[in-house]
Amino acid sequence: MSESKSQHQRKEGExxxxxxxxxxxxxxxxxxxxxxxxxxVPYSDPANEDKNRKHEVYSKIDPKFTGSNGSPPPLAPPMLQISGAGKNNSDLLISQTPNILLYLGPKLGLAGSNETDLYHINQLALTALDLSNEAHDTHHPVEMAAYYEEQKEESLRYSKQFRELRVPKYFGYFERVLKGNEGSGEGRYLVGGKLTWADTTLWQVLDGLHFAFPKECAAIQDKYLLLMGKFYPGIMEEKGLKEYINSGKRLKFSQGLFRNYPELDRQD
Amino acid sequence: MSESKSQHQRKEGExxxxxxxxxxxxxxxxxxxxxxxxxxVPYSDPANEDKNRKHEVYSKIDPKFTGSNGSPPPLAPPMLQISGAGKNNSDLLISQTPNILLYLGPKLGLAGSNETDLYHINQLALTALDLSNEAHDTHHPVEMAAYYEEQKEESLRYSKQFRELRVPKYFGYFERVLKGNEGSGEGRYLVGGKLTWADTTLWQVLDGLHFAFPKECAAIQDKYLLLMGKFYPGIMEEKGLKEYINSGKRLKFSQGLFRNYPELDRQD
Known part of the structure; x- marks a missing residue:
């Protein structure tokens, strides 16, 4: 399997x-x-590396696929395949974003420093992903399979409560988490004193919200001194992430989970 | 802490x-x-055991609470508190439904029989909980903090696509999972050959859907022979669960996550 486009080289035994x-x-x-x-840590991303390899993604979510080698079928991407990690050294296949992160976290050194940290990291990553889901629903509140243009009125209503009630609820919450962990995390980390997958996940949600709701984010950022003042800019400076962001390799937000429809953003 | 209402007695050391x-x-x-x-396994459920103990729940989600003993604050219930399991034998506090289940699964013997089962169980429980969230959104599609009556038009539209597209997608998916695991699970278990928290979670979602959308469930049940014919009735017969269901202790569906509004159900 080619890893030509990946940032890092896989080492023997990895x-x-x-x-x-x-x-x-x-x-x-x-x-x-x-x-x-x-x-x-290197990884392969076949659908982005070679357009002829998209089928590796879509064959796994084919409505006839019932799983393989003891792995159940996934409902939807993302999925992670790990060579030789399944039963009898077969490939292991897992799906569900928070589940993949849970699997990888300890293996990638992103799981904090003591045993119970894992459950707090998972709790916070799940909460950040809930906010991500609500951000998706701002442009698809009533019909997942229809176009935005077919549910624009509903999107306007959903987005209003999203900006006025939900964003403050989540941002206030994460501000409190950073405050409670300020002794170890200095406002830069959610759990303990080093980077975890809760941080990378929340950061991506914040970055998506800056893309989708730039006016709202600008208007409220001073209310969240730790979250917007320290955490958001701080994570971008982390080794590995800084390189990645500067590499130009990172895919740009467009018409996916986070979308910029100016009419859904704050109007004043 | 009293456990008077709980079904089972806590044993020394548990x-x-x-x-x-x-x-x-x-x-x-x-x-x-x-x-x-x-x-x-016994557990305490203070808000249901004694109305004077509701504050034990609400103090933990107070907007001023920044966590305690190394546990970050929860955003919302459910939360699980485990005596002595935190740092320096303090109480551990965790939240987020799938996270609590992940914590408990291995401790309660509901995590399958090999190491990688955990990630498949978590994957399937998360997927069942996604369906649970969509079932909630059938009556609250555009404004979480408003009444159903204030978003009835939107609920009708959301529920139509939920019944016509989403339920078949999820039911078809779980049918396939049961099919892929039929050799071990005989249509009765999602992963391997014994009960896991993916099974209990999916069962509760199915039971909620039977309450909320009885006509839809009746109309489509013959399409899902394993899911509706074997799995759903089978889980109710499991030791522990059967007792619980027959005990009358189980709280009834009403105006919560799953709601029965006949106008949102199938009309023919």
Missing amino acids: PQYTLLYHPGIPGRGEYIRLAFEAAQ | PQYTLLYHPGIPGRGEYIRLAFEAAQ
Whole structure:
């Protein structure tokens, strides 16, 4: 399996990780990519490396696929395939964004420093992903399979409560988490004193919200001194992530999970 | 801490588990209760045991609470408190439904029989909980903090695509998972050959859907022979769960996550 486009070279004995996700958009795949990039561990991303390899993603979500080698079928991307990690050294296949992050976290050194940290990191990553789901629903509130233009009125209503009630609820929450952990994390980390997958995940959600709701983010940022003042700019400076962001390799937000429709943003 | 209302007696040395959830509704708390009941492990549920103890739930989600003893604050119930399991034998506090289930699964013997099962169980539980979230959104598609009556038009539209597209997608998916695992699970278990927290979680979602959309469930049940014909009735017969269901202790669906509004159900 080629890893030509990957930032880092796989070392002898390192597991061979394959991220299976739609090509061309960051989407939920980006939460997984950020974990690899932060840890500077190589991974393959076939649908983005070679357009002839998209089938590796889509064959796994074919409505006839019932799983393989003891792995159940995935419902949707992202999926992670790990060579030789399944039963009798077969490939292991797992899906669901928070589940893939949970699997990778300890292996990539992003799981904090004591045993119970794992459950707090998972708790916070799940909460950040809930916010990500709500951000998706701002442009698809009533019909997942229809166009935005077919649910624009509903999107306007959903987005209003999203900006006025939900964003303050989540931002206030994460501000409190950073405050409670300020002794160890100095406002830069959610759990303990070093980077975890809760941080990379929340960062990507914040970055997506800056893309989708630039006016709202600008208007409220001074209310969240730790979250917007220290955490958001701080994570971008982390080794691995800084390189990745500067590399130009990172996929740009467009018409995926986070979308910029100016009419859904703050109007004043 | 009293455990007077709990089904099972805590044995010497067993951890003291406290489920913190809203009183009176099954809600997301029920996913946690089912895991305890299936394992026949005692737990305390203070808000349901004594109305004077609701504050134990609400103090933890107070907008001023920044966490305690190294546990970050929760955003919302359910939460699980485990005596002595935190740093320096303090209480550990964790939240997020799938995270609590992940924590409990191995401790309650609901995590399958080999190491990688955990990630497949978590994957399937997360997917069942996604369906649970979509079922919630059928009556609250555009404004989480408003009444159903204020978003009835949107609910009708959301529910139509939920019944016509989303339920078949999820049901078809779980049918395939059961099919792929038929050799070990005989249509009765999602992963391997014994009960896991993916099973208890999916069962509760199916039960909620039977309450909320009885006509839809009746109309389509013959399409899903394993899911509706074997899995759904089978889980109810599991030791622990059968007792619990027959005990009358289980909270009834009402105006929570799953709601029965006949106008949102199939009309023919």
